Amino acid sequence: MELRHLRYFDAVAETLNFTRAAERLHVTQSTLSHQIKQLEEELGAPLFDRSAKRVRMTETGEILRSHMTPALQQIDRGLQALRAPGGAITASIRLGATSSFNTRMVPQCVATLLNHYPNIRVSVEELPAGMITKRLASGHLDLAVSYRPGEGSELWFEPLYNEELRLVVGTSHPLARRRRVRMVELHNVRMVLLPRQFVTRKLLDECFEQAGAKPLVAAQINSVAPMLELIRQTDLAGIITETALSQAADLRVIPLEDPTPIRTPGMLWHKGATRSPVLKHFAEIIRRAAGA
Template sequence: MELRHLRYFDAIAETQNFTRAAERLHVTQSTLSHQIRQLEEELGLVLFDRSHKKVALTEAGEMLRSHLMPALQQIDRGLQALSHPAEALSGEIRIAATHSFNTRLVPLCVSSFLAHHPGIKVSVEELSASLIAKRLASGHLELGVAYRPEDRSELWFEPLYNEELKLVVSDRHPLARRRRVRMIELHNCRMVLLPRQFSTRLLLDDCFEAAGAQPLVIAELNSIAPMIELISQTDLAGIIAETAVSPAADLRTIPIEDPTPIRTPGLLWKKGANRSPMVKHMASLIRRAATGHAG
């Protein structure tokens, strides 16, 4: 059985006439009749009652068409998507990302997405990882770019890559010329960090404890951009993903070891949610971009 057999069958069922169906399909009536006979022989069923002027579907034919129509429509939509990708998707997509990814990665992916689908509205929120997880679970978001949630009962997490956090200081800081810094050396170091409601801060606290270090947390800010600005203007140090720090002459990023703080970002979505073609397309763009992002 081939797709053309099914299209021929559908055309005859709709026109109830072999001649009109042949004209619509741009084939000869004899070719059309031969193809339908092939289909009936393969199925071992009679699909059309040819005893009247109008061709009528038999009971088997009616049953086949009831199941066939949705499949043909789905095939046609897929072919249309390939021929007219800019028109294939419509509607709105709601995503959220933590600051590290909303600085460069997500805007890059949204730009690529809109270049292919300019008619789609893309709504992006910058939220903490915990809030992203909550809003995905409640159905207010369709896709998240964050870190592995502590409670994974309602969410799927797809790891993208491992991300190393680094020490960020101004070019005037005593550690600015160092090639590497051990975590113990940050004992009593004046620092600005995220508050403890952020998973990244909890990760850093674990690393400090493992190294036996206790920094002097002078400031806590809940957004990376003001942290970086504060670092550039003061003697405070921070620990931030290098991908979130735009190149600047007055800043230095330094690897940390013993231990090295590492996070695993990934894609998040709700278990059991029906992921639309829009969500799947955006996810594929993020996966591809993350490959270069990690490098």
């Protein structure tokens, strides 16, 4: 069964006249009749009753059209969206993201979206994971890149990938030349970390406790970029997710072990929310950026 068979069937079903349907489709009546016959043979049942003077749909034809018409309309809308210039599409998207994703990944995805649709308006809020779930649940955000919410949440969570958190230090730090660092070795090490209300900080505190380590938390900052800058200018160490890190000559990024802190970021949206075609496209851009 091909798309043209369904379009031919739809034209005949709408006009109930093979001659008018053929004129609308710009084909000969014999071609149209042949295509309808092929479709009937494939389905194993007649779609039209041609015995009377007037063409009528059979019960099979009625059932097929009731299911097929919405599908054809959806296909036509998709084709129109492809043919329409991106500048003709307007919409707004409200995105929430934790600080680690807002450093590199989110700007990259927003740039890709705006290159497709220059008239789209995107609002990005950098928030802790807990606040993101609240703003999604209340309808103040359309989509978020964050972490899995707690049990009983009214949000859908789509995992994107697993990522390690890495130790980050300046080039002159005593740990700068290490290939790997055990969590216990961070005992009494001066550090800058996210505040305690962040889910990532809670994970790190659990890892420190498991390893029997108590770092000296000299500073707490709720955004990754200033954390990295503080590490550059001091002897402080930090622990940052892979997503937020890039190659820098003045910083050293070192894997952690025993235990290795691992998080699973993903996309979040409200279960009852309607997602527009543009929002679905944006979600696909995020999936590609995450390699999901």
